[in-house]
Amino acid sequence: MISTAGTALFLVGGGGLAQAQGVTPTPSAPAPSAPAPASANAGKPSHRAVEDGNWTDEDAIRFWTPERIATATDPALPAQAQAPSPSSSPSSSPSAKNGLHRVAPAGPSAAADMPTAEHFLGLKSVGTIFTYTTEPDTGRMHAHKCSASVVESPDRDLILTAGHCSGGKAVFVPWYVAEKTLDKQPYGFYRVSDWFVDNRYVHNSKKAISDLDFAFGRLKPSQTGKEAQDVVGANKLLRTPKYLNKVTMVGYPSSHNPEDHAVRCPTQTEALPGFYQIQAKCRGMWGGVSGGPWFSTVDWTAGTGEIIGNVGGYNGGGNDDNVDWLTYSPMHGDWFFRLYDEAKKNQHVSHGESYDQPALPYSMGSGDTWTHARLLASGEYTGDKNGDMIVVWTDGEVTLYIGDGDGGFVGERRLSGPNDTWKNVKSLTGGDFSGGAGSDLLAVWNSGEVKILPDVGTKGLGGGIKLADAGSIWSHADQITAGSFGTAKYVTDLLVRWSDGEVTDYTAVGDKGFGTEHQLLKPNDTWKQATLVTAGDFTGGANWDTLVRWSDGKVSQFQETGPGGLGKEVQMAAPQSVWSHDVVMTAGSYDSNGWPDDLVVRWSDGETTMYTHTGATFGTERMLVAPK
Structure with missing residues (x-):
């Protein structure tokens, strides 16, 4: 627990599971307007409003002080002590075949042989999103932090992140360096001018609708007038080919990471039973990595690669236990690429109110x-x-x-x-x-x-x-x-x-x-x-x-x-x-x-x-x- 201005911020881990509560804006902050609740999006176009579209780069610099950045946390819900689905409960019998398997090992020792995320300097095309939103009734401000990546687009101005990271006033900072203020970042910062989210997505759901936990943000040019893709390059988006993939996850944990540096973790994905999602085990993927890319290939020198997933999905991208080693991603399939196409064309399209889960790819189990x-x-x-x-x-x-x-x-x-x-x-x-x-x-x-x-x-x-x-x-x-x-x-x-x-x-x-x-x-x-x-x-x-x-x-x-x-x-x-x-x-x-x-x-x-x-x-x- 970290205290600021007499208000507590509770940091809860688990693949990006943390929430900031009750932060009071200072007089110098631009006056935000209230965002629409996530549940209000049903049947509406794929759009989450940017609060007070008139805010400027100067407003962002003035608001995002090092202290506020340090207290921003992942907007996913706190962890709950239950498993994703009854079918994924433990079994010592081979009758638990046909794709049904444990989602999480029991006890801390179970993670002993898993890969562990390592700090590294960063990747040009991957960075953080700093967002603040206000409650419509109380006016209390919530400061959030997620991870995101620049992706290819005709206007050279799109980022990919999680659906639960969208909305509010947001700035994207590629290759974020914690030791520098917002105006001194090596590749600048970019305000988000618009969000593209599937209108059926429900914030931090534990149901099939969580398959849609992905979003695209359209960026304003930097203070120098350049588009993000022209400065840091862009990643190619590919369909998630199958349940079992070798990936490297990249993100910026906001908790259990006092240095606030980027981490990466090469790991192996597998199916999340009952969901159109994959999961991966890696220690150290705490709150703040939500929205971060899962690379199938990456060129560390060029700073870009090919992305087949992003942190998000069931319960906001992390499991229900207060642990750091189990992380989820939606499958990048038809609905993902439909939204991507809409974002590239700057279109907000309603897809009705119901989500029919696609046929799940076959899994041999665990x-x-x-x-x-x-x-x-x-x-x-x-x-x-x-x-x-x-x-x-x-x-x-x-x-x-x-x-x-x-x-x-x-x-x-x-x-x-x-x-x-x-x-x-x-x-x-x-x-x-x-x-x-x-x-x-x-x-x-x-x-x-x-x-x-x-x-x-x-x-x-x-x-x-x-x-x-x-x-x-x-x-x-x-x-x-x-x-x-x-x-x-x-x-x-x-x-x-x-x-x-x-x-x-x-x-x-x-x-x-x-x-x-x-x-x-x-x-x-x-x-x-x-x-x-x-x-x-x-x-x-x-x-x-x-x-x-x-x-x-x-x-x-x-x-x-x-x-x-x-x-x-x-x-x-x-x-x-x-x-x-x-x-x-x-x-x-x-x-x-x-x-x-x-x-x-x-x-x-x-x-x-x-x-x-x-x-x-x-x-x-x-x-x-x-x-x-």
Whole structure:
């Protein structure tokens, strides 16, 4: 709590959650008029009034003294102790799949491994907005501070910020330097002459309408007569491509930041369940960062980049707990770019009174859920020529994830609910064993029973074709993986790592049996340490290659595995590497090159990653599920 002129300012954190109350204007301040309440905008054009449009640069300099700047706080509401939606409550069960996951870890220690925002000198095109508004009944003045960025526009005079930061008398200060007064800022300051806000937006909402928490401000030229874009450049606005993105957040915290310097934080986004929004975890994003840009790429020298989000959304852009590490952004989709177009054309358009939330992009859920993913199997199960993935969960549920052909997934389908039968599957793999239109599953149970389950994408799991009975030697088959290890055209061969370290290749496996057996290695102690085994065509040769993660974290690739041997060993990761946290992996054809060289890994913290175009080294990393 900071005291000024006998009045308290309460600073409450959480992705930009702070509010200034009861500040009395001094006689030297220009007389402000009352702004319209946010709720009065329903059904009206996308506009928030600038109070007393006759105020000047001199008025702004006179009003915004260092003392007032120091006490300006984010206009978002104070935090409340509840979660965004009932569906996002914690769950230790894999039944909390289908995009439902915890929004916030419990307890301060949960944030220990998160990125932390760092102070830096600043970015020319990003700065602060200082705003004051007055209450219509009491005349009390509220001093606010948010973050904003200059964006491309024909008149070279637009900024992007949060909807809850709009309205009132505002000045934008690019590359704000706290040690300098308003009239001495390195790139000057710019008064906001007009605001563009979707008329349906409700200030600091916790409902779907918070998806519209973005705004554009039109700037007056600086004291030297120059437009902001001509002085500091402008950022390019792009659609938010998906839920999972790598971004760098930039903003100016007003609380827990006595230096009042800019911060930046490279982090990873994920879905905010039930909202057309993304969220990101980073410590240090306190009140004042509201409206700040989320860059997908940024040139720190030029001072501009490409923006795919901005701090805002649910509850004003921050979670309900009084913490600094969880921040939200609306998706930049159709409504965002419609408003952007209106701002560029200087149009105020009413979009009616109701907001129909767009179809939410598909999300695979959270790391909390994926810590329960026990087995993975790749294949073309749906017959659309795109790679799909089957997951067996710890409670026996079996789920099919439908690939999009571009290294991601577009949906999921439950093949079996939780059950004891699939809890006891030891290992499984996808392949073309029955000759049908889609891929099949081959599963080995702890009991030694082995089955082919044909065309599971269209027929379901069914009864299957039994290849071995319970009590058979296959109870010692610790890992299996299918590939083309000698039959060249189809994925009908099976590599088996036995409990005694023996490695066997079965060629031409089908509904009549295991085909022809080839011993590749006799029982040995080395292969007893093979913790995970999968296969793909990583080298482009006649045969597929085998990938092994050993118990010490080493990863090896055996190139051109076939009946004559495992092939040449190439080390992909050294012992004691991060790969000791690889819990499950599978390889398949998931992206547009149509080649089975994409590796999917589920890590110990639930993060699930795809490495596309893997060869002798790991391919391009793409996060599918964020860590818990």
